[in-house]
Amino acid sequence: MQKIIDSIKSDFRTEIGNNDPKQIKLRKLSGDLYNLLNQGKLFELDSKQKKKQKENQVKLEADITILAKEIEEIKNNVIYKSAFEWRFEFPEVLNNNGEFEGFDAIIGNPPYIGEKGHKEVFRIIRQGNLSNFYQRKMDIFYFFFHLGLQLLKENGKLAYITTNYYLTSDGGENLRTDFKIVLP
Numbered sequence: 001m002q003k004i005i006d007s008i009k010s011d012f013r014t015e016i017g018n019n020d021p022k023q024i025k026l027r028k029l030s031g032d033l034y035n036l037l038n039q040g041k042l043f044e045l046d047s048k049q050k051k052k053q054k055e056n057q058v059k060l061e062a063d064i065t066i067l068a069k070e071i072e073e074i075k076n077n078v079i080y081k082s083a084f085e086w087r088f089e090f091p092e093v094l095n096n097n098g099e100f101e102g103f104d105a106i107i108g109n110p111p112y113i114g115e116k117g118h119k120e121v122f123r124i125i126r127q128g129n130l131s132n133f134y135q136r137k138m139d140i141f142y143f144f145f146h147l148g149l150q151l152l153k154e155n156g157k158l159a160y161i162t163t164n165y166y167l168t169s170d171g172g173e174n175l176r177t178d179f180k181i182v183l184p
Contacts, residue, residue: 022074026067033060093153102153109161110144115171138171145175 017023036057045053087094095101115122115138125143141162148158166172 022067022071026064026071029060029064029067033057033064036060103151103156104153105157105159106148106151107159108144108148110141112163113140115139139165139169142166142172142175146178149178 036053090103093101093103113121118140121140122138125140141160144160145158145162145166148160152158166175
């Protein structure tokens with residue numbers, strides 16, 4: 001069974017569509033480089049213009065190399081090299097129909113990142129599948145609590161290393177409500 005799982009995992013590959021912004025940018029940069037190198041000139045370039053053209057060529061080639069590498073890393077799932085697919089690693093959390101039942105226990109040490117000074121991170125969260133938990137003046141570890149509660153089986157155990165700040169903070173109100181619902 002482990003050989004089958006390893007085979008499936010090794011066959012995962014991410015495809016980037018032609019309309020992906022990285023692909024579009026790569027095509028534009030490649031076109032700009034092609035035009036720069038193959039554009040016919042009516043007049044001979046002076047040394048200053050040649051120097052500027054060479055600088056543009058070097059910059060375009062560097063940008064193309066970096067972007068092509070990023071695209072290749074995405075296609076080869078390099079960012080997921082050390083990650084694992086929990087459905088493969090923990091098949092016991094699924095029932096016989098492949099539906100998620102939950103974990104018996106979740107143990108963790110969530111990151112503590114306040115919203116102040118990290119607006120971009122919280123903007124992404126507000127647009128994601130945890131957006132209904134968002135309140136102003138939050139810490140990102142509140143989302144870990146919510147997610148942990150969602151992933152637990154009924155009567156499962158959740159243990160996080162945390163402060164007690166959420167017990168009194170304005171941003172912890174939704175979390176305290178969830179605790180009241182989950183914990184009788």
